[in-house]
Amino acid sequence: MSSKQGGKAKPLKQPKADKKEYDEVDMANLQKKKDEEKALRELRAKAQQKGTFGGAGLKKSGKK
16 A cells, blocks of 8 residues: 555646736825825834823722
8 A cells, every 4th residue: 555656745836927017007006005004004003102092000099
């Protein structure tokens, strides 16, 4: 029960996709999408720096 080909057979390689030709409208949409993603990343980073929402911290009781 031995064979030369052991283990899983490797899948065949897919041919590389041709580079797409973009017109002005497509390029504008891609640029807009990149700008939106960049702004979103900046907002996330800014939100992480501020910490938790509310800013109340630990609640203290009125007792002394």
